[in-house]
Amino acid sequence: MTLSAMKSTIAVLALTASAGAAWADKASDTLSVAFTKELENVDSYFNSSREGVVMQRAVWDGLIYRDPATNEYKGNLATSWTWIDDTTLELKLREGVKFHNGEDFNADDVVYTVNFVAKEENGVKTQRNVNWMKSAEKVDDYTVRILLKDKFPAAIEFLSGPVSMYPNEYYAEVGPSGMGLKPVGTGPYKVTEVVPGQHFVLEKNENYHDSPKGQPAIGKIDIRTVPDVNTQLAELFSGTLDLIWQVPADQAEKMAMMDGFTVANESTMRVGYLSMDAAGRSTMDPNPFKDVKVRQAVNHAIDRKALVDNLLKGKSVVVNTPCFPSQFGCATDAAVTYDYDPEKAKALLAEAGYPDGFSTEFYAYRDREYAEAIASYLNAVGIKTDFKMLQYSALRDLNMKGEVPLSFLTWGSYSINDASAMVSQFFKHGSLDDARDDQVKADLDIADSSTDPATRKEHYAKAIARITGEAFWAPMFSYNTNYVFKSDVDYTPTADEVLRFTNMTWK
């Protein structure tokens, strides 16, 4: 074969090949998005990943909606709600809403959904999202009551987040596996194609009700699973992807310098922190972390601002609280703050009886570079670390057994904007509680179960003041994530790390 004949053969092959590939762009009104991870089930009650939350917000609706910008609660499938008593919430439902399969939305759907997910044996993956509900009962076609097991002030937050409404007849027939393969909701986008593990196609719901989510603008969303971030970038360059997210900072910086792409950065609710064995559960003996001065020294030893500026970058901030600042009850003004002051750290260590410092094991499960930077700050004041990087599951196992003197951990609060989703998970004498402080637990118990916002605020503030004063943790920083998309896409990401297709438009 001559060279020119070969060239033309290749060209023909390339043409026939590209004819089969979908070219994502504004002209075809199709936005192509990459997910890094594969969803175990599109049914939002049966997966626990962020990708699952993204799908949930697009395909289904909750009774209530929280505006991600103002944190104000608005009616979505419900138009109003009132507390009958501490454990009974009555909701008036929106009329005239239809599911994607044509089924009418009414009280029967709410009753069926709540009763199904609240039952533990039905196996909803994240039990915490639903196990505060006991059942639901119908008052009339458009009025329902949700009965709670116990007082649960974060109910409204959960109803505006992970609890979405399913069509009763359809769900009874197909169950979670059928819902996963052919999802049906009331949301702004309907699912038209599911190829498990490979891609999902969403299409604009033309009959979407007048929801506070807003009306969808882009006609089609094609979501593909592409595990490797470099491959995602290559797809973006070659025009077969329009939007990727969770892009590492170094890659995002390079993309920001190129024409044709927009890089947006937004903080997430994930907080990084050091947990110290204040209760003395580990085998370390003597255990310096039992001494408040040592814990304060750790807090003073680390230049968190430098970590944020040089490593995390973007919209990350230094965090002083054992919760994410935007969360309800996360009283930043009640927290005792510790400036970067290595001399003071050394002095505190000397006062505690460790003028030459000490050695400790130091564990982490992610972000090795952050953990190593923290270790070097600790070394600088005399705390020598034996650094161990473990798999998440292995470290969690050790944490629960209380065998870890010092670890760098993170918590994402599953995007629940309430302090109970973070501080109460760790300081109420559960297996992950390294402090085991009775006073903190007492305040958190009150704050978690009161329905009076002022009482809740007051007791969270007290707990936070005690936790930070005693320096049980060394809170570090919040995380951020990068979104990279083609310049003809207009999108402003929100702080809860949920992609909202409804808020995306073509420029």
Add this chain to the structure above:
Amino acid sequence: MLQFILKRLGLALLVAFTVSFISFSLLFLAGDPAAALAGETASGEDIEAIRRLYGFDRPMLVQYGDWLASALRGDFGESYYFKLPVASLIADRLSVTMLLGVCGISFALLTAVPLGVLAAMRPNSIIDRIALFLSVAGQALPSFWFGLILIVVFAIELRWLPVSGTATWAHFVMPTIVLGYYAMPAIMRLTRAGMLEVLSSDYIRTARAKGSSELRVMFRHALRNAIIPVVSLAAVQMGFMLGGSIVVESIFALHGAGFLAWESISRNDLPTVQALILIFSMFYIVFTFLADVLNAWLDPRMRSS
């Protein structure tokens, strides 16, 4: 011949059994499966509940025995992550991996054998040098890097090929090259060495003396003998490819069994990982066994050993 086959078969089964047990034990060293299953958002209480639900609190040997008994019946249990039968989950993905493996080994054979023959015909010539360079480079290039380079050149610069996915045949071109390239050097060197040895033997001289054309000598007389070790090497490489396409599948977003293995390991989906390890090792064992039998059939001298 039958005795030889039975002997090899027994050995293969023993290996399969040992591999399954070792991999089963290793997984328990990778951390608490209950914690991995519950995910990063789980509280301590969630994890305890999962531990009891899935029976992780039982002795490991009991868990292994249970698993092996059902596996022999073709039941690999339910994936912790997908809540689907592992057998059907793997069956869905195996076709991609098999297709890729067949393409990869075909690519390797179709390029490496002719190159090896050419190199042997003209030892130390420019062709031999180029072949040597290719084989050294093939052995040294990490496949993730080679894959990305191909993507940059053929998908981004030239736009001849799609970056990733499985939609059309064109999606398989780059993965085939990356996967096959890794097997090329060994096949080529072995072909070259075998050809050189055979070419200096008496019967080749006889064949040349009776006036056969050079092409006929090469392919009809020499290659037939030189190719015997290559056949067994290719079978072994095929086993490697089916189990070893993890990196390639991840880079090119091919949702095959290799990618499933990688994902399942990272989320401690024990039933899936265990079934995959067993299946991959069975592939390897079956292909090695086939290579042995094929060799024995092609070359009677091998049967006695």
